[in-house]
Amino acid sequence: MNTTHTGPVHPSVRAVSPLRPASAARIEDGFWAERRRVNAGISLAEGPARLEQAGNLANFRAVALLRTDALASTGFSGDFQFQDSDVYKWLEAACWQLADTPDEALAAEVEAVVGVIAAAQREDGYLQTYYQLGGGIPWTEPGWGHELYCAGHLIQAALAHHRATGSERLLDVARRLADHVDSVFGPGKQADTVCGHPGVETALVELHRTTDEKRYLDLAQYFLERRGHGSLSSGADRGHDRDPGAEYWQDHTPIRAADEVTGHAVRQLYLLAGAADLAAETGDRELRTALERLWRDMVTTKTYLTGAVGSRHDWEAFGDPHELPADRAYAETCAAIASIHFSWRMALLTGEARYSDLVERTLFNGFLAGAGLDGRTWLYVNPLHLRTRPHERPGDQTARRTPWFRCACCPPNVMRLLAALPHYMATADGSGLRLHQYATGVYGGDGLTVRVATDYPWDGTVTVTVEDAPTALARTLSLRLPAWCADHTLTVNGAAVEGGAQAGWLRVTREFVPGDTVRLDLAMPARLTVPSPRVDAVRGCAAIERGPLVYCLEQTDQPGRLDPDEVTLQPDAPLTVHGRTELLGGVRTVSVPGSLLPADDPSADWPYVDHASAAPGEPRECVELTAVPYYAWANREAGSMRIWLPLARRR
């Protein structure tokens, strides 16, 4: 048993992984500390009550009761086969929180939930309350059953529990379930297929990393290679008359042959995360090349400015290349999380800074928008544009903050990422330490420990002070130079370091001694960003960004509640940054002069006009517009919002 592992992803000693997560990582103050304080104090604390209310915990108790008193047992609560996973995700989040900050009440709550789960496990290791409570025959509905998906989340929770507390209580449950899965799935066994929803792959690799049990790695490999050969079909599953097609669950082509990310975005990215773990453990170059190709396809043609992915409401799917509507963006919070999972594993696998660039962008924008500032309201979808009176239907996932969802995958997923966040900040090994993300705190491993002080993302100064270093041994401290940053200075103990970044990394190599100070100043002016001409949906528009943050106009901030849909920017409009400590928990806003769009001709019956006779679109009245960070939108009164603002055309 490897008991030194911390965090959710920890390559084994055999892994072909140039980077390893830092063994010590604590976020102590600043932006993320505040978000994590709300996560622990409100979201996590209220989680069990939500899970009781939605019936998720009752399902486990009902299964246990079924064994002793079948008549007293109740049926399954909830609408989805995968309800158990909400419990597992909360549990995983709670364990990472405990690993960071001991909390007796939370620890007791965790043990209670572990007990409830353990009591529901069948003798042979099977565990999924939906099927145990009569929902059907286990392992006969691979497409929609979500049994391996739930198993994956249980394993991840168990690893968090083990890594946080040292206990093997839940890990035993997870191993028994994994062993049962291993007895059922495989060539010539009862089920020679995969699960409609990936997720078990990362979990099995990680279980292997902790237990050194090779069977788990082999099983993950089997699931990866079996996929893409059309073994899934809706037809076998009851109650699903809509066939989503093999692309939906990435069963249309083997991952090694795929050249596009397609289908359900969360499924695609959980699968790729698992493949990256496998590539690290096995050193499989072909697989790594496929992952690099697919990551690039995603980033260059299917990712929003916010880092969000999965543009279609239909089937929660990736769209065609460059199909990135701002208004009808699905951009599920869970897909942003899955993208971070995938990119972080690619950062570990390759050592390249670009993966952590995307992690940063997604964290601060597409992901964080999913969590309300109050810690108890959520967004499932994260559009980049909302009109004044949006037409939402009850069946839609709407762009309004909601206390919980009928399909509540996102809230506990946010919780576990925020709780595990320190793990994504730094890597350490014998050669030194790399800072992938910037947050005040302490990071270290393999003898080199530093203290970081910064007001990131509001300010671009990052001061790194060495707290501990090996004596008389040269080490490299690497700081990621964010791709958004056009100008920076780096000093070591006050002396400027010449030379730029190498492939995104600023490197300082020396025999560090405690007290050494490396200071990075990232110029952080507000800037206008324009899209590739291939992104049809936002042609002719610009977005305001500052540092890693994407900004948006919310109607409530504009003079006279002016609708952001009615404005246009001059391409050379000056951007001014304002500190606003009282607003939205303390933000910097960006103001910019804008003009009103030409008024519609009230007699015009038709919104398309002859180009030759089109009015030159005289800019009307000038107004001062105020942009706020996108992550903080939809926390005040309802109104329209937009990130992409039309640029006035020169004629």
Added chain:
Amino acid sequence: MNTTHTGPVHPSVRAVSPLRPASAARIEDGFWAERRRVNAGISLAEGPARLEQAGNLANFRAVALLRTDALASTGFSGDFQFQDSDVYKWLEAACWQLADTPDEALAAEVEAVVGVIAAAQREDGYLQTYYQLGGGIPWTEPGWGHELYCAGHLIQAALAHHRATGSERLLDVARRLADHVDSVFGPGKQADTVCGHPGVETALVELHRTTDEKRYLDLAQYFLERRGHGSLSSGADRGHDRDPGAEYWQDHTPIRAADEVTGHAVRQLYLLAGAADLAAETGDRELRTALERLWRDMVTTKTYLTGAVGSRHDWEAFGDPHELPADRAYAETCAAIASIHFSWRMALLTGEARYSDLVERTLFNGFLAGAGLDGRTWLYVNPLHLRTRPHERPGDQTARRTPWFRCACCPPNVMRLLAALPHYMATADGSGLRLHQYATGVYGGDGLTVRVATDYPWDGTVTVTVEDAPTALARTLSLRLPAWCADHTLTVNGAAVEGGAQAGWLRVTREFVPGDTVRLDLAMPARLTVPSPRVDAVRGCAAIERGPLVYCLEQTDQPGRLDPDEVTLQPDAPLTVHGRTELLGGVRTVSVPGSLLPADDPSADWPYVDHASAAPGEPRECVELTAVPYYAWANREAGSMRIWLPLARRR
């Protein structure tokens, strides 16, 4: 019984309707004659075989058999409660075709189908095979049951049958069903609610017009006024766990109070068509004002350049105002048809030309694209942009021509509109004749009959020769001046007529004598059209139009199969028209020089760049692009297509 009525919409003598459809209308040659020839010779002729194959006709036979030999009867074939309506729509189409051109084989086919339908009707008048074959309890599932929707289509088929043949055989079936509906629905009766899918309203008004039975008008009025008070709910219906919300079926607000078209586009527009019929019969000014408001809302904020409506795949719904994506346009063929139904009734109700302007645009573009040139393949959705390798899922309605659909509402709906098309061309009354649309043929009524000769839409010359006119009585011949036309000349017997159009109508008033010739020349240069700055999805783009036709670039026509997604136009690019008799059944193409978009930086990982440093986008290599009429797209090899082309920006 009013036996002088022709066509699907014929206001009664009491109606407050300034215009009445011309009693004589024959399309004899040219563009629409060719489309109608294919419709009659292929689509209609093959309809019964399709309906057999899909099981629709078997359902009626199974019901009849149930009565005599329950054990021998088969269950319901098909997936939808409303399968019967496909049969009714085909039947209606066949009857309009017979009204136009006698055809013994088709007449026999019609009578056979009428017999099959009549044999399935229950003693009390009820008729819907889905419920009669055990699908549930009649009249208990108003939301999804589609019973009144099917009843509406049966009534419309019966009226077509009666108006075409004089027979009352199917009309009797329809009346018995209508009487049964009247006995079930109403305040204090078994069902005080409406049908989830409108359609019965137009049918009942029209049934009233033929039978003079006021109960049918009252029943239509009841359904109209009852709607909007939340009487529908998904909950009551089995098998529908997704609640679409009251807006979906326009049950959220009474039509008189509505200020936006919302929800399922076909439902909304069938409802508005019924309301327009009612307003005509009752003279209800408040209702007319509401209809004018809703039509304007649709046209100014929710209609594509092609006339198509209903932008969302989700719930087949209207989107938010100006939410008009070109790529993810749903734009169902049936919604285009419903829009034509609504606009034509508004033209009759108001006499205003703008309604027929929209009918023309929708007919030539958003509607006609739904019908393959071969008469046997169809589009359900009609996007304005298709990328090279679109990601389609089996559950999607795709943008590929398909021989039939599981939900086959569109094909027979196209058939009935094409078959009834002459009815939409002209109106006639004691004051004279109005030509709403231009097609070679004969149009007349109330003593004034004209022959029209034109090569419309390829050429803008329309020659109108008087064939018959009342002696020594002044009459007005009105010709619609299309809104797209910037320049025209009008002559009477060779002498120029001074003065422009009044509210869209060019009027010639005189004592016409046979042989009088009115000639209208509409200038028809190819032109570039740009969208309102409020239509986000196509900002910075222009579309090529010529006359009433919207053009598009298909990949197959471009040099070297250049992807239309890779081009940009100079705003002053010259447009050249070419006659191409061999192409797509004979079209005029438009050629225009374009440039290639700047190549993507192959090293760039991110499709968003700093505005200040953005490359000026040097136009690359110049290429000659070829545009074809949009209605003819997707009839050759697969490839990308776009209507809206980016305009190169001046910097």
